[in-house]
Amino acid sequence: MGSLLIKNGRLVTVEQVQQKDLLVVGEKIKEIKDSFTAEEIPAGCTVIEAEGKYVFPGIIDAHTHYFLQSRNSTTADDFYTGSVSAAFGGVTSFIDYAGQFTGLTLAEANQRRREQAEGETVLDFSLHQCVYSLHPGIKDELAELKQSSINNLKIFTTYRKEGYMLAEESWEELFRLARELKLLITVHAEDNQLIEEIWAGHQSRTEVPPHFHPILRPPQTEYRAIIKLGRLAGQLKMPIYIVHLSSREGYQAVKEIRASGGRLIVETVPHYLLLNKDLLQERQAQKYIMTPPLREEADRQALWQGLQEKGIDLIATDHCSFTVEQKLRSNHCREILPGIPGSETLLPLIFSKGVRAGYFDVRRMVDLLSTRPAKVFGLYPEKGSLQVGTDADLVVFDPKKEVRLADAQQHSAAGYTPYTGIELQGYPLITIVRGKVIIKDGNFYGKRGSGQFLPAQESSFDQG
Ligand SMILES: [Zn+2]
Structure with missing residues (x-):
């Protein structure tokens, strides 16, 4: 079995930062101690000198x-390019989504999605299972899904016409079933009724360019949806998870629900923390269209404050990449393919703009980007920890390395980054997945298809 020793790195966990040596044998973390002497290092061991560098769990x-595959298009990144690009940014596992399809049970749909990723991804992965509608037999399907090690669902409170919205009259039934089976419900929270009402007032326009997007989907839609969902979950005494929180009003709703005893787990994403709607006035503004839309400065600040006061629990990306050519095919904000690339820039952006900017320390960053998602989605401690005996998924990170984000420096098939021009201090140098170095000094050494499906346990994070 191959071995790898990371010497003198500053190991960061939620609890502490310690300078230690970390030995990997095969795919697992074998031992952590102050220092390995020359005699203690296994023969043939690869030694990585990491003095002055951080070592994070992946x-x-x-x-x-x-x-x-959606709206007659396919994203620029497939499971191979998406996972390689993510690996360059220190990501070692991802959680993607499986749709619900007529004629397939949820477990079958999930299996099909799993097979699309297997043989392609270079990172380990799990899946959320989307539920668009209920029908007789859904209970058995959910039970079967759980048997296949999927423990979280995704619902949308919008996109009715596109067929993704779970009708409001079905929420309670699904919530009850999920509670019984201990499946965590994650939600895209925007109130569809309000969105349709606002759109009714604008649909006679001949042009609806990108800067209309925030007008058509204002923060109030997020507020309303979170309140409705949160109240229902509160009555049923179960937690729910809000994806990509985008606004001050949305965060206000989170606080109100919690104040009344409701349990919400809240995710935000870098673009609502770092970008604002002024970009939608620029040339090629289509490049900045995603849903929910970019907001105002006050929203951005409210989200940072939410992270600072621990009202927001974790940060993911909603990576959904299209090429510039795909994005520019329409100038109608409801027809532009929604989504932006983000996995590769997640860690470096949050380090520079979160830790360096003083919103939180590096231990908390590890919680937001690794430990917390691992716990919430049942992957801990195999993922998200530096515990001996668990998967050696590691990032060696240089806190001093200066990088200016640029389209050409990124690896996503999108060919652009919405963060182009941003100056960073701190960047990942080495990415290790189950003991194998797959990124080192800007080069990729992984193998297509080496990533594995991760059976998820029940969520072990709940604010209770
Ligand atoms: Zn998404």
Whole structure:
């Protein structure tokens, strides 16, 4: 079995930062101690000198859409390019989504999605299972899904016409079934009724360019949806998970629900923390269209405050990449393919703009990007920890390395990054997945298809 020793790195966990040596044998973390002497290092061991560098547990992007086929298009990134690009940014596992399809049970749909990723991904992965509608037999399907090691669902409260919205009258039934089976419900929370009402007032326009997107889907839609969902979950005494929180009003709803005893687990994503709607006035503004839309400065600040006061629990990306050519095919904000690339920039952005900027420390960053998602989605401690005996998924990170983000420096098949021009201090150098170095000094050494499906346990994070 191959071995790997990371010497003198500053190992970061939620609890502490310690300078230690970390020995990997095969796929697992074998031993951590102050220092290995020359005699103690196994023969043939690869030694990585990491003095002055951080060693993080591998980053988990808990919200990705690689190889998404939707709206008669396919995303720029497939499971191979998406996972390689993520690996360059220190991501070692991701959680993607399986759709619900007529004629397939949920477990069958999930299996089909799993097979799309297997043989392609270079990172380990799990899947969220989408539920668009209920029908007789759904209970058995959910039970079967759970048997196949999927423990979380995804519902949408919008996109009615596109067929993704779970009708409001079905929420309670699904919530009850999920509670019984201990499946965690994750939600895209925007109030569809309000969105349709606002759209009714604009649909006679001949042009609806990108800067209309925030007008058509204002923060109030997020507020309303979170309140409705949160109240229902509160009555049923179960937690729910809100994906990509985008606004000050949305965060206000989170606080109100919690104040009344409701349990919400809340995710945000880098673009709502770092970008604002001014970009939608720029040339090629289509490149910045995603849903929910970019917001105001005050929203951005409210989300940072939410992270700072621990009202927001974790950060993922909602990576859903299209090429510039795909994005520019329409200038109608409701027809532009929604989504942006993000996995590769997640860790470096949150380090520079979160830790360096003083919103939280590096231990908390590890919690937000690795430990917390691992616990919430049942992958802990195999993922998201530095515990001896668990998977050696590691990032060696240089806190001093200066990088200016640029389209050409990124590896996503999108060919652009919405963060182009941003100056960073701190960047991942080495990414290790189950004991194998797959990224080192800007080069990829992994193998297509080496990533594995991760059977998930029940969620072990609940604010209770
Ligand atoms: Zn998404």
